[in-house]
Amino acid sequence: MENGNHKEVPEDANEHCPGTQSEDAGKSDACAGCPNQEACASAPKGPDPDLIAIAERMAAVKHKILILSGKGGVGKSTFSAQLSFALADMDFQVGLLDIDICGPSIPKMLGLEGQEIHQSNLGWSPVYVDSIGVMSIGFMLPDPDDAVIWRGPRKNGIIKQFLKDVYWGELDFLVVDAPPGTSDEHISIVQFLKETGIDGAIIVTTPQQVSLIDVRKEVSFCKKVGIRVLGVVENMSGLRQSLSDFKYVKPLKNGGEEEEENVTERVMAVLREKAPELLDVVACSEVFDSSRGGAARMCVEMGVPFLGKVPLDPKLCKAAEEGRSCFAGDECRVSASALSAIIAKLLKNDTIA
Numbered sequence: 001m002e003n004g005n006h007k008e009v010p011e012d013a014n015e016h017c018p019g020t021q022s023e024d025a026g027k028s029d030a031c032a033g034c035p036n037q038e039a040c041a042s043a044p045k046g047p048d049p050d051l052i053a054i055a056e057r058m059a060a061v062k063h064k065i066l067i068l069s070g071k072g073g074v075g076k077s078t079f080s081a082q083l084s085f086a087l088a089d090m091d092f093q094v095g096l097l098d099i100d101i102c103g104p105s106i107p108k109m110l111g112l113e114g115q116e117i118h119q120s121n122l123g124w125s126p127v128y129v130d131s132i133g134v135m136s137i138g139f140m141l142p143d144p145d146d147a148v149i150w151r152g153p154r155k156n157g158i159i160k161q162f163l164k165d166v167y168w169g170e171l172d173f174l175v176v177d178a179p180p181g182t183s184d185e186h187i188s189i190v191q192f193l194k195e196t197g198i199d200g201a202i203i204v205t206t207p208q209q210v211s212l213i214d215v216r217k218e219v220s221f222c223k224k225v226g227i228r229v230l231g232v233v234e235n236m237s238g239l240r241q242s243l244s245d246f247k248y249v250k251p252l253k254n255g256g257e258e259e260e261e262n263v264t265e266r267v268m269a270v271l272r273e274k275a276p277e278l279l280d281v282v283a284c285s286e287v288f289d290s291s292r293g294g295a296a297r298m299c300v301e302m303g304v305p306f307l308g309k310v311p312l313d314p315k316l317c318k319a320a321e322e323g324r325s326c327f328a329g330d331e332c333r334v335s336a337s338a339l340s341a342i343i344a345k346l347l348k349n350d351t352i353a
Contacts, residue, residue, distance in 0.1 A: 016030040018031070025041065051195065066176045081110055095171045099177065101159075204232075205235065207287075235310045236287060316335040
């Protein structure tokens with residue numbers, strides 16, 4: 001980690017540690033008895049040339065935003081993809097970097113499965129969908145079902161390559177989709193990007209208390225490493241769906257077994273005949289218990305901004321599965337309007353405006 005004098009100091013270092021990059025590293029009196037003494041004494045000194053290369057690449061990127069979550073399955077990658085689509089629709093130049101090394105889902109979310117990375121004179125070329133440049137280890141796997149079983153150093157190495165070897169060109173935004181939790185990937189991306197200026201992090205959660213517990217840890221991580229929390233997004237905040245999109249079933253009993261009859265056509269026929277205006281009514285239902293205030297209350301308690309809620313919208317789920325923007329047409333109007341409001345609020349942030 002870094003102390004106030006910008007020295008690289010291990011977590012378990014002795015008091016008055018000179019820093020791992022100091023000429024006195026491993027040799028000063030303060031190093032006596034430190035578990036890192038031998039490693040520090042033999043390590044190469046001076047600035048990491050890769051960090052210089054990363055800084056040169058990132059100089060062409062105006063804004064860098066990390067997308068984080070405490071748990072998996074809360075819709076973080078869906079949000080990353082749809083944020084990228086929305087920014088591109090606003091004529092911003094956008095890059096989307098997937099650093100979820102063991103579970104890359106961005107190629108699926110952008111409709112880019114089966115694509116490969118190509119080398120140019122300027123470096124690795126991102127894979128493009130419309131005007132969005134995308135990079136993911138998912139493009140490097142011979143088989144999409146292959147498991148990536150890597151330890152920390154190898155994960156760090158590929159993230160460093162994505163930052164220093166990929167030719168992103170001039171970007172308005174680089175959206176970084178991180179894995180859930182606080183792992184090697186998070187420490188690496190902060191270490192590699194911090195000196196180039198990270199605008200901050202957006203944390204995605206659901207209203208569940210079990211999810212919010214881990215979001216608090218994510219907020220704590222950001223504070224410890226000096227990354228600003230741009231805001232928290234509460235995803236899957238209640239089911240919202242048009243009556244015409246529901247499937248209707250009638251429970252039946254066949255002996256002792258429960259069965260059901262699909263009566264969707266009968267229900268829809270009655271609605272069309274008797275009350276056609278109800279076909280545009282949106283049904284709302286709480287999926288998770290929100291009696292404790294959900295993410296909004298947590299943000300007040302933690303002193304971080306709350307960006308808004310995105311409902312659980314099956315149409316958005318379908319668009320994400322098919323690698324499409326939810327902003328194209330009005331199919332996802334329920335969730336698209338919520339996402340648009342969140343993105344508009346984000347763009348008013350002093351850091352990004």
